Amino acid sequence: MRPYVFVNVAMSADGKLSTRERRQVKISGSIDFRRVDQIKAGSDAIMVGIGTVLADDPSLTVKDPELKAGRAARGEDENPIRVVVDSRGRTPIEAAILNKGSGQRIVAVAGEADEKNRELLREKADVITTGTESVDLPALLDALHARGVRRLMVEGGGTLIWSLIKEDLVDEIQTFIGNMVIGGKDAPTLADGEGFLAAQDFVGLDLADVLRMEEGILLTWKVRHQQRSIL
Numbered sequence: 001m002r003p004y005v006f007v008n009v010a011m012s013a014d015g016k017l018s019t020r021e022r023r024q025v026k027i028s029g030s031i032d033f034r035r036v037d038q039i040k041a042g043s044d045a046i047m048v049g050i051g052t053v054l055a056d057d058p059s060l061t062v063k064d065p066e067l068k069a070g071r072a073a074r075g076e077d078e079n080p081i082r083v084v085v086d087s088r089g090r091t092p093i094e095a096a097i098l099n100k101g102s103g104q105r106i107v108a109v110a111g112e113a114d115e116k117n118r119e120l121l122r123e124k125a126d127v128i129t130t131g132t133e134s135v136d137l138p139a140l141l142d143a144l145h146a147r148g149v150r151r152l153m154v155e156g157g158g159t160l161i162w163s164l165i166k167e168d169l170v171d172e173i174q175t176f177i178g179n180m181v182i183g184g185k186d187a188p189t190l191a192d193g194e195g196f197l198a199a200q201d202f203v204g205l206d207l208a209d210v211l212r213m214e215e216g217i218l219l220t221w222k223v224r225h226q227q228r229s230i231l
């Protein structure tokens with residue numbers, strides 16, 4: 001069993017999540033920021049890859065005091081469980097995600113992670129080990145479900161999202177598309193990794209919603225699970 005998995009990212013008009021130097025870019029405005037805060041507050045857990053932690057040092061906390069209070073009133077921690085997918089246990093011990101705000105943290109590592117790194121991370125987070133060289137994502141989602149996670153938000157980046165899509169583990173994709181071109185063939189996109197080659201492997205989507213927002217557009221896609229061939 002796994003949680004409902006939805007991806008949320010902001011991208012430029014040319015589909016980039018940031019610059020080729022992987023520097024964080026402000027793509028969306030205050031209305032989208034508020035929307036992201038709301039969907040975060042409505043999630044049981046929020047997940048990012050280690051690339052995002054090293055590039056952006058995000059806290060992934062709920063920002064609005066009313067949304068935090070709403071979670072507390074429902075008997076939940078102020079923040080959803082924050083999960084880093086980090087095979088080698090490279091999450092810096094001083095990272096914002098491990099230190100800012102209350103709530104549980106999980107660092108998901110693979111079997112080959114250095115034991116010293118794991119020991120250090122255990123001071124700040126639960127460490128879940130799955131897979132050998134890289135994190136076994138189906139097993140991780142299974143472990144999160146066993147801990148009560150039913151709704152999982154994935155904030156990026158492109159490498160992690162690609163793996164989740166490839167393994168047919170994503171149910172919904174929300175993208176805010178902003179009014180800028182970032183460019184660069186090496187700049188991260190929604191789904192990096194090796195990509196599919198054959199049309200029958202492409203992931204089919206149903207357009208669930210289109211919303212004009214500030215100077216951009218918010219698209220919501222539902223993933224068609226059944227129509228894909230086995231990878």
Ligand SMILES: NC(=O)C1=CN([C@@H]2O[C@H](COP(=O)(O)OP(=O)(O)OC[C@H]3O[C@@H](n4cnc5c(N)ncnc54)[C@H](OP(=O)(O)O)[C@@H]3O)[C@@H](O)[C@H]2O)C=CC1
Nearest residue numbers: 009010017018022049051052087135156157158159160163
């Ligand atoms: N605009 C937006 O909304 C957002 C933009 N971003 C941007 O995205 C960029 C970061 O993305 P990216 O560099 O792709 O990094 P990711 O955050 O996607 O992290 C990828 C890393 O996760 C680790 N990992 C472990 N197991 C797996 C697995 N099974 N599948 C995939 N990855 C795994 C790997 O590192 P290892 O082998 O060491 O474990 C891998 O390199 C930054 O520039 C950031 O600013 C990020 C989030 C949102």
Ligand SMILES: Nc1nc(O)c(N)c(N[C@@H]2O[C@H](COP(=O)(O)O)[C@@H](O)[C@H]2O)n1
Nearest residue numbers: 010025026027028036056058059060061
């Ligand atoms: N929704 C959204 N809009 C943008 O314009 C962005 N640049 C991002 N980026 C991601 O949001 C995360 C920040 O989290 P905290 O504010 O530190 O909690 C981080 O992962 C960015 O990459 N998102």
